Amino acid sequence: MKYIGAHVSVSSGVAQAPLNAQAIGARAFALFTRNPSRWKSKPISDKEAALFREHCERLGYAPEHILPHDSYLINLGSPDPDKLAQSREAFLDELNRCTQLGLSMLNFHPGSHLRLVDTDACIATIAESINIALDATAGVKAVIETTAGQGSNLGYSFGQIRAIIDRVEDKSRIGVCVDTCHSFAAGYDLASPQGYEATWQEFDREIGLGYLSAMHINDSKKGLGSRVDRHAPIGQGEIGSQFFTMLVNDPRFDNIPLILETPDEALWPQEIEWLYSQIK
Numbered sequence: 681m682k683y684i685g686a687h688v689s690v691s692s693g694v695a696q697a698p699l700n701a702q703a704i705g706a707r708a709f710a711l712f713t714r715n716p717s718r719w720k721s722k723p724i725s726d727k728e729a730a731l732f733r734e735h736c737e738r739l740g741y742a743p744e745h746i747l748p749h750d751s752y753l754i755n756l757g758s759p760d761p762d763k764l765a766q767s768r769e770a771f772l773d774e775l776n777r778c779t780q781l782g783l784s785m786l787n788f789h790p791g792s793h794l795r796l797v798d799t800d801a802c803i804a805t806i807a808e809s810i811n812i813a814l815d816a817t818a819g820v821k822a823v824i825e826t827t828a829g830q831g832s833n834l835g836y837s838f839g840q841i842r843a844i845i846d847r848v849e850d851k852s853r854i855g856v857c858v859d860t861c862h863s864f865a866a867g868y869d870l871a872s873p874q875g876y877e878a879t880w881q882e883f884d885r886e887i888g889l890g891y892l893s894a895m896h897i898n899d900s901k902k903g904l905g906s907r908v909d910r911h912a913p914i915g916q917g918e919i920g921s922q923f924f925t926m927l928v929n930d931p932r933f934d935n936i937p938l939i940l941e942t943p944d945e946a947l948w949p950q951e952i953e954w955l956y957s958q959i960k
């Protein structure tokens with residue numbers, strides 16, 4: 681079974697997220713549990729958290745199909761000690777919010793070296809940040825997102841993701857979210873049938889398909905290997921609709937959240953409907 685959805689709005693509170701997902705025909709959804717562009721965010725009230733759980737239960741959204749996304753400000757690999765401490769504190773708060781909402785995963789971007797330290801040093805810092813956070817919490821899996829490799833962002837190659845996972849102590853609480861736009865922009869040719877198979881074989885060899893916990897399903901405005909992160913609506917980018925038809929028919933991607941982060945929200949109901957219609 682495929683669980684396709686989108687990153688829905690929480691502008692009127694996190695408890696509205698499952699309602700917004702249902703309104704667009706989604707069977708999975710992503711959300712921010714705090715303001716993604718601010719360091720400070722007020723706590724979620726117990727009432728709001730209870731309402732969120734109630735809505736999820738009533739509408740049939742299980743924790744394994746809900747993928748909260750962390751704040752954009754967090755850099756778990758920051759070479760600046762103050763920023764690193766601030767990031768680790770915010771990441772811990774994100775994990776605690778997931779626990780409060782009864783959720784089991786937190787999706788995050790690995791981090792950036794800001795051209796101040798080398799890749800290996802940054803990877804070691806990211807892994808240490810993850811270990812600290814997992815040590816201080818229970819039950820929520822940290823899900824690393826593949827990046828486009830724009831600027832100094834790490835996590836664009838499967839080898840870099842593997843290197844982070846290698847250093848994580850509790851491997852039962854680490855997972856991977858492949859963002860199709862990002863990985864295509866990073867040079868993984870998902871668009872052609874041969875490239876598609878080669879990419880997943882490489883993922884399995886380098887990381888292991890058992891770690892695949894979620895996907896962000898976006899088309900890409902920019903070309904293969906461009907290292908530029910610009911999402912496009914499904915079928916309107918350089919990856920193209922054939923890829924998405926292969927994806928929804930591939931049993932390797934059953935039972936994990938497949939989340940649209942495509943730029944035109946108004947298209948989400950159609951995109952979800954089209955994706956389901958492609959299942960043979």
Ligand SMILES: [Zn+2]
Binds near residue numbers: 825859896941
């Ligand atoms: Zn993404």
Ligand SMILES: [Zn+2]
Binds near residue numbers: 859861862909910911
């Ligand atoms: Zn992106």
